[in-house]
Amino acid sequence: MAETLSFTSTVRLSSGYDIPLLGFGVYLNGKDPILEAFKVGYRHVDTAQMYGNEAEVGEAVAQSGLKREDIFITTKINSPNHGFERASQSIDESLAELKLDYVDLFLVHDPLSGKEQRLETWKALIAAKAAGKIRTIGVSNYGKHHIEEIKAAGLELPSVNQIELHPFCQHKNLVQYCKDNGIILQAYCPIVRGDLSHPVFKALAKKYNRDTAQILLRWSLQKGFVPLPKSSTPSRIQSNAQLYDFELAKEDEETLDALDKGEGGAGSISWNPVVAP
Template sequence: MSAVPTVTLNNAVRIPQLGFGTFQIPPDETREATLAALETGYRHIDTAEMYGNEKEVGQAVRESGLDRADVFVTSKLDNGAHARDDALKAFDTTMAELGLDHLDLFLIHWPLPGRGDFVETWKALEEIYRSGRTKAIGVSNFQPHHLRRLLESSDVVPAVNQIEVHPYLTQDEVRAFGAEHDIATEAWSPIAQGKVLDDPTINRIADRVGKSAAQVTLRWHIQRGDIVFPKSVTKKRVEENFDLFDFELTDGDIGEISALNRNERTGPDPDRFHG
């Protein structure tokens, strides 16, 4: 298998473009699943306080035998901790759960403008960033209007914006805004919770290149520049999702898959979600 490419963030930190997601993996399965991913070759693990499995992710990273510098770990601030002091305490809790000496990326999980001022929250993350306890900070589920407020009101440009992206929700506007401001796009729900796997267009391309529909969809993300972290607890699927670097899609393939967009979400609309 070829090496996973990295994306250089706006502060020169490098993140593997393919990672392993832990959303909806029960805590009692997380350690084993994360260890299997690390054994497969993944070097980027995505978790969150909200997932309830930070402790098990940390255990897997520590028990993997890998150098800490070789594993990129992301976590996210829970929705109930947007006030400055709460955010700082929540980060301390995250680090205690993970049992790691630093984090690679820490995100505001949702903007939640109806529950508080996410600019205040961001300033707390800036404090954490300046302390050196996380190598980069970013946001998740932010729309361009949320990002504009942040950029106007703060010093540190988010390194990433983690948003729902897949062939049925291509998010061209949000991705373009990110590219314009040097904010990398991370794609959660990259196969639309499996909805795109029966798509005739994707399956036709998969048949031609001799890959699965999931591999073709993940390769579409990679070639568009998205950072992805598919989730699975099945070893065979974990390995399959990693095997993306021995084939390429044509520009025509990319265009056909992108044309499947129908602005269909599998998760909440950030403008309507209040936590």
């Protein structure tokens, strides 16, 4: 694993596009941390309508000096914007905020609007993809039953499901279901929102001479996830990306696996809508 992964490593989505294996989360972040992330090598930025900073992401893209095709931008449709007409309008609004011709990945942010609204929102994403406004479509915080209703409606399946994933909250059944259906898992809260005091984390950090965040992010990569760490501190932005010159031994990966607190997101530190009806 350590020999084959690098900062520029990607994984192929079912849409046919490639997504960088490491992303940069920008919840509560402004333009400067995004520019710093681009500076140290990140090429994948994860924002959302709910974050209120799509415009700043767009400004960072414009000021980065990078080619548009070399940057992967994800955003998400907020619950109040669900439904076909409102979602379609909000997609255009996001593109205007970002000042982009297309978004690489657009997600339904959560399943909380109910089945009818979820499906109408999904149809709006499909239509926007067909119109060239979006390259890849996916979901966030979806449980198996939410994805099954897309399948039952005869619609194309998501290429991505972005959920909370870290050693305490592994959603093992949902992860396996997604893998079986060709759905890539993006991991938010991959470093447990900075709560890195667990003795297992500390012991492994000492063993590998790494910081604890790097241990958790390396675990996420080795599980086949696309982790989305966030930070506003330049040194942390850089260190969170230094993951490619070491590999967790199988027994250490299994030690982290054993920290899972159970199905349904029992170990969640976030909002965990995957269990919503």
